[in-house]
Amino acid sequence: MTARAQLILANRAFLDHEAPRWADSPSTASSGGLLAAVRPVIQPWDGREGTTWIGVGMGRFDREWVDARGYEILETPRGPLRHRRLFFGSATWQGHYGEVANSFTWPLFHLVRADLPRLTGYYPAPQPPSSAGWQSFVLVNRAFAEAACEEDGAQTCWVQDYQLALVPAMLRERGYRGRIGFFLHIPFPALDVVRPYLSPEVCARLRTIVEGMLGADLVGLQTPADVERFVAAASELCGAREADGGLEVGGRRVRVGAYPVGIDPEEVLTAARRGRVATRVRQARELGLPVVVGLERGDFTKGIPERLRAIAEAYRQGLRFAYIGIASPTREGVEAYDALDRQLERDAARAREAAYWVGCPFTQVRASVGWEDVVALQRDADVVFTSSLADGMNLVPLQAAVAQSLRPADERAVVLAGVDAGVTRVFGGDGQDGLVGVDPLRQESMVEGLIAALEGRPVRISDRLIHLVRERDARSWGERFLGDLEEAC
Numbered sequence: 102m103t104a105r106a107q108l109i110l111a112n113r114a115f116l117d118h119e120a121p122r123w124a125d126s127p128s129t130a131s132s133g134g135l136l137a138a139v140r141p142v143i144q145p146w147d148g149r150e151g152t153t154w155i156g157v158g159m160g161r162f163d164r165e166w167v168d169a170r171g172y173e174i175l176e177t178p179r180g181p182l183r184h185r186r187l188f189f190g191s192a193t194w195q196g197h198y199g200e201v202a203n204s205f206t207w208p209l210f211h212l213v214r215a216d217l218p219r220l221t222g223y224y225p226a227p228q229p230p231s232s233a234g235w236q237s238f239v240l241v242n243r244a245f246a247e248a249a250c251e252e253d254g255a256q257t258c259w260v261q262d263y264q265l266a267l268v269p270a271m272l273r274e275r276g277y278r279g280r281i282g283f284f285l286h287i288p289f290p291a292l293d294v295v296r297p298y299l300s301p302e303v304c305a306r307l308r309t310i311v312e313g314m315l316g317a318d319l320v321g322l323q324t325p326a327d328v329e330r331f332v333a334a335a336s337e338l339c340g341a342r343e344a345d346g347g348l349e350v351g352g353r354r355v356r357v358g359a360y361p362v363g364i365d366p367e368e369v370l371t372a373a374r375r376g377r378v379a380t381r382v383r384q385a386r387e388l389g390l391p392v393v394v395g396l397e398r399g400d401f402t403k404g405i406p407e408r409l410r411a412i413a414e415a416y417r418q419g420l421r422f423a424y425i426g427i428a429s430p431t432r433e434g435v436e437a438y439d440a441l442d443r444q445l446e447r448d449a450a451r452a453r454e455a456a457y458w459v460g461c462p463f464t465q466v467r468a469s470v471g472w473e474d475v476v477a478l479q480r481d482a483d484v485v486f487t488s489s490l491a492d493g494m495n496l497v498p499l500q501a502a503v504a505q506s507l508r509p510a511d512e513r514a515v516v517l518a519g520v521d522a523g524v525t526r527v528f529g530g531d532g533q534d535g536l537v538g539v540d541p542l543r544q545e546s547m548v549e550g551l552i553a554a555l556e557g558r559p560v561r562i563s564d565r566l567i568h569l570v571r572e573r574d575a576r577s578w579g580e581r582f583l584g585d586l587e588e589a590c
Contacts, residue, residue: 112264117160142579145180158186196237246271270316376477385423394482399428404488404541411547416455492522535562
C-alpha cells in the first residue's frame with residue numbers, strides 16, 4: 102500500500118497488561134470490532150518507521166510495562182508495534198467514558214430510524230452530560246491531540262471512533278501538518294429522530310462533536326446512509342455546504358465517504374479449523390435438532406430482548422430447535438445497562454419456559470467466551486441470528502460466512518441480521534446469498550425470518566457472499582481509506 106498510518110489514535114489500547122512483567126503470562130490483544138478492523142493495517146516498527154498506536158492505559162499493570170512517557174514496544178503476530186499509553190484519573194475517565202461516550206453519544210448515535218427509548222422500554226434515553234463530564238471528555242480528547250503533535254515527522258494520523266471525535270479539530274487548531282483521517286465505527290444518527298432529545302445544551306454538544314469530526318481531511322463512515330445523515334447534520338448544525346465528494350466548511354474542503362469495515366478472514370479460518378464442537382451443539386445433533394446461535398456483546402443496541410421474544414414465539418408455534426445465546430459483558434458499571442439486564446432476565450425466562458414445553462434445549466447466558474469457541478459456534482450453527490436495532494457494521498455475519506465456508510454448500514447456515522445494521526445494507530439482506538434482513542421492531546418479521554431459516558427456504562450462505570467478505574476484508578478497508586486520505590491531501 103502506498104499510504105500508511107504512522108499514527109493510530111484509539112480510545113482502546115492495543116492490549117491491556119493484566120499481569121506483571123515478571124509473570125510468565127503474556128498479555129493478548131484486546132477484542133472488539135475496532136481492534137479487529139485496524140490490526141491488519143498496522144505497519145511493523147523498525148526502530149525509526151512504522152505504526153505508533155496511542156491508546157488509554159487501563160490494564161492493572163500497564164505502568165510496569167511502559168517508560169516514563171508511556172511508551173513500549175509490543176510484539177504482535179504482525180511484528181513490533183510502537184505503543185503509547187495515556188493515563189487518566191478515575192473521575193476524568195468516568196466523565197469521558199461513562200458519562201459522555203457511553204451514556205450520551207453511544208445511545209444518541211444509534212437512533213437512525215426510530216425513537217428506540219420510546220419503543221423498547223429498555224433502550225436508555227441519551228443523557229445530557231454534566232459540565233464536569235463534558236470537560237473530562239474535552240480533556241481526554243485534548244490529551245490525545247497533544248500526544249499526536251509530539252510525534253516528530255508523523256505524516257498521517259488516523260483517529261478512531263466517537264470517543265475521540267473532538268481530536269481532528271484539535272489537531273488542526275494546534276497546527277498539525279500531517280494528514281488527518283477520522284473513522285466512525287458506529288452509525289451516525291438521523292436529526293429528525295434525535296430532535297426530541299436536542300435541548301439547546303445537547304444540540305450544542307452534538308454540534309461540537311460534528312465540528313470536531315470536520316477537522317479531518319477525510320471523514321469515513323460505514324454506509325452511504327451514514328454519509329447522508331452526517332452531511333445533513335453538518336449542514337444544519339455547522340453551516341457546512343455540500344461539495345463534490347464531501348463538504349466545504351470554514352473555507353476548507355472535507356472529503357466524506359462510506360468505507361464499510363471488514364474482518365481478517367484468515368484469522369477467522371484459523372480459529373474455525375481449531376475450534377472444537379461445543380457440547381451443546383453435539384447434544385443438539387444427537388437429538389436431531391437444528392442449532393440457532395446468537396452471539397454478541399450484551400448491549401442495548403443489539404436487539405437481544407426482541408430476538409428472545411421471537412425465539413419464544415417460534416417455540417410456542419411448535420418449532421423444535423436448540424438455541425444457544427451468549428451475551429458477553431460490556432461497559433460494566435454504566436447505569437444505562439441496568440434496564441437491559443432486567444429485560445433480558447424476563448425475556449430469557451419466558452423463552453426458556455416456551456422451550457421446555459416443546460422439549461428443546463435453550464441457553465441464554467451472560468459470559469465472556471474465547472475466540473475459538475465463538476468461531477466454532479458460528480461454524481456449526483444452522484441459523485446465526487443477529488438482531489441489532491442499529492449497528493455500524495456488525496461483524497458477526499461476516500465472521501460466520503467465513504467460518505461456514507468449511508462446510509459443504511448445502512449444509513451451511515442462514516444468517517439473520519437487523520435491517521439497520523451496516524452489514525445488511527452493504528451486503529444485501531434479500532436472502533439471495535444466505536443473509537436475510539429482519540426488523541427487530543416488528544416481531545412478525547423476526548419470527549417469519551427464523552421460521553423460514555429453520556425450514557431452509559432462504560438460500561444458504563453462498564460462495565458469492567464468502568468471496569465478497571474475503572474481498573472486502575479489513576486490509577482492503579484500511580488501504581482504501583488511507584489511499585483516499587492521501588489523495589484528499
